[in-house]
Each structure stands twice: as structure tokens, then as C-alpha cells.
């Protein structure tokens with residue numbers, strides 16, 4: 707009798723745990739997915755309420771006073787974005803971007819909302835497909851959306867920031883490669899983000915800019 711009980715419980719116990727485990731994970735996943743969508747939805751509301759698109763293009767709508775924000779979560783990390791949204795002028799003196807009155811959780815929601823527009827950049831795949839030279843460089847500049855700030859490759863960019871079409875008249879390729887590697891190391895406090903580019907990506911972008 708005891709033996710029968712022992713064998714059945716051995717067989718049924720794991721199944722019992724597996725069912726609970728699967729059920730519980732599913733439940734938690736649903737909650738997380740819901741939290742994510744509510745966050746994106748409240749991010750959208752805040753972006754509308756504060757009229758961010760009067761200055762920024764998000765999706766395919768908005769102004770050009772500030773950078774296009776579709777790829778902003780690719781070029782800026784979360785902490786930078788939190789600090790920027792909290793008080794832009796502490797990061798860039800004299801910026802036109804206003805300081806907004808955020809409630810707890812608001813900035814996170816706006817960042818989640820902006821992240822929903824971002825497309826990950828697979829530099830290795832671009833280079834594998836287009837080679838290491840100017841063709842890959844042009845594609846990388848588009849993928850990272852350098853034109854959010856710079857005039858380049860026939861895209862308008864912004865008057866405020868250097869025109870990349872003419873960078874070869876001002877800078878040596880060596881300076882430009884070091885710049886792309888780590889802008890802050892060359893000019894502390896610069897607004898140019900570090901894209902954490904690989905050496906191959908930098909090489910490709912350089913051959914495009916100096917073609």
C-alpha cells in the first residue's frame with residue numbers, strides 16, 4: 707500500500723508542480739505585458755498633454771525644433787533620458803526644451819512610449835550585407851538616424867548642429883574616428899551621444915563621410 711502511494715505521488719507530484727509553474731508564469735507574464743501596455747498608453751497621453759510634438763517628430767508626426775525622437779532610446783540610455791526629462795537645462799545650458807512638471811512614474815512611461823518607436827540596429831548584419839565601406843556607412847547613418855541632429859546624406863538635419871556633408875573639410879578622418887568612438891572623451895559635456903559603435907561600424911561611417 708505504502709509502495710503504491712509512493713510511486714503515484716512520485717509520478718503525480720512533478721505534473722502538479724509543472725501545471726502550477728506554467729499557470730503562474732503565464733499569469734505573471736500577462737500582468738507584465740499589461741503593465742507594459744498601460745505604461746506605453748500613459749506615455750502617449752503625457753506626450754499629447756505636454757505637446758512634445760510641437761517641437762519633436764515622433765512616429766511620422768511633429769515639428770523639427772528638436773531632434774526626431776524615433777531612435778532616441780537607441781542613442782541615449784535610460785538614466786540619461788530620466789535626467790534630461792527632469793531638467794534639460796542642467797544637461798544643455800540654454801536649451802529650448804522646457805522643464806515639465808512630472809508626477810512619479812511619468813518619465814518612465816514617456817520613455818517606454820518613445821522606446822515603442824525604436825528599431826534595433828544590427829551593425830554586423832548591415833556590414834555583412836553591404837561590405838565595410840561607404841555603402842554600409844550610409845546605411846548605418848540611416849539606421850542610427852544621425853539625421854535627427856545632423857544634415858547628412860540628403861536629409862535635412864538641424865541648423866544647430868554641424869553639417870556632416872562637409873565634415874571632411876574641417877576634420878581629419880583620424881579625429882572623426884576618435885570622435886565617433888567616444889565624443890565625451892574629446893569634448894566633455896558635448897550633446898553628441900555615444901552610440902557605442904564597433905570599429906567596423908566607425909570604419910564604414912568614415913568611408914561614407916570621406917568618400
Ligand code: HEC
Pocket residue numbers: 752753756757758759760761762771772773775778782787790798800801802803804806816854866899
Ligand atoms: C519648445 C520645444 C520643445 C518641446 C515642447 C519639447 N522639446 Fe524635447 N528637445 C527640444 C530641443 C531643442 C532638444 C535638443 C536640445 C537642444 O538642442 O537644445 C530636445 C531634446 C529632447 C530629447 C533628447 C533628444 C536626443 O536626441 O538626445 C528628448 C528625449 C526630448 N527632447 C524629449 C521631449 C519630450 C518627451 C517632450 C514632451 C514632454 C519634449 N521633448 C518637449 C525641444 C523641445
Ligand code: HEC
Pocket residue numbers: 773781847850851852853854855856867868869870873876877882885886893895896897898899901911
Ligand atoms: C542628439 C544629437 C546628435 C545625434 C543624434 C548625432 N550627433 Fe553628431 N554631433 C552632435 C553635436 C551637438 C555635435 C557638435 C559637438 C559639439 O560641438 O559639442 C556633433 C558632432 C559630430 C561630428 C563632428 C562634426 C564637426 O564638424 O566637428 C561628427 C563627425 C558627428 N557628430 C557624427 C555623427 C554621426 C555619424 C551620428 C550618427 C551615428 C551622429 N553624429 C549623431 C549631436 C548629435
